[in-house]
Amino acid sequence: MNLWWVLPTTPHKIVMEKSFLENTILGFTEAQIAEFGTTYGIAGLMLLMLFIIGHLAWESKAGKFGTFALYLGLSFGMVGYIAKYFIQYKLGIQ
Numbered sequence: 001m002n003l004w005w006v007l008p009t010t011p012h013k014i015v016m017e018k019s020f021l022e023n024t025i026l027g028f029t030e031a032q033i034a035e036f037g038t039t040y041g042i043a044g045l046m047l048l049m050l051f052i053i054g055h056l057a058w059e060s061k062a063g064k065f066g067t068f069a070l071y072l073g074l075s076f077g078m079v080g081y082i083a084k085y086f087i088q089y090k091l092g093i094q
Helices: 031-059 064-091
Strands: 003-009 013-017
Touching: 031 064
Parallel strands: none
Antiparallel strands: 003 013
């Protein structure tokens, strides 16, 4: 089986035989889960932040220039994070 199974050898001793799922969570390694979280998780949070900035501009009744200033000031930090992926893609770095 693919899961852990018990092989009794003596009445007081149980030996656990490990399968291919050792050190994984649902078949994914810790590195795969971390990579997934840093790409899609942070991208999702960035989209949420853009929605929040737009809602803030809407509620404060900022004009076109005010909305532009809010987006520029509050989302400028995301530019560097997004640029990192474009630079890695262009240079072929993984």
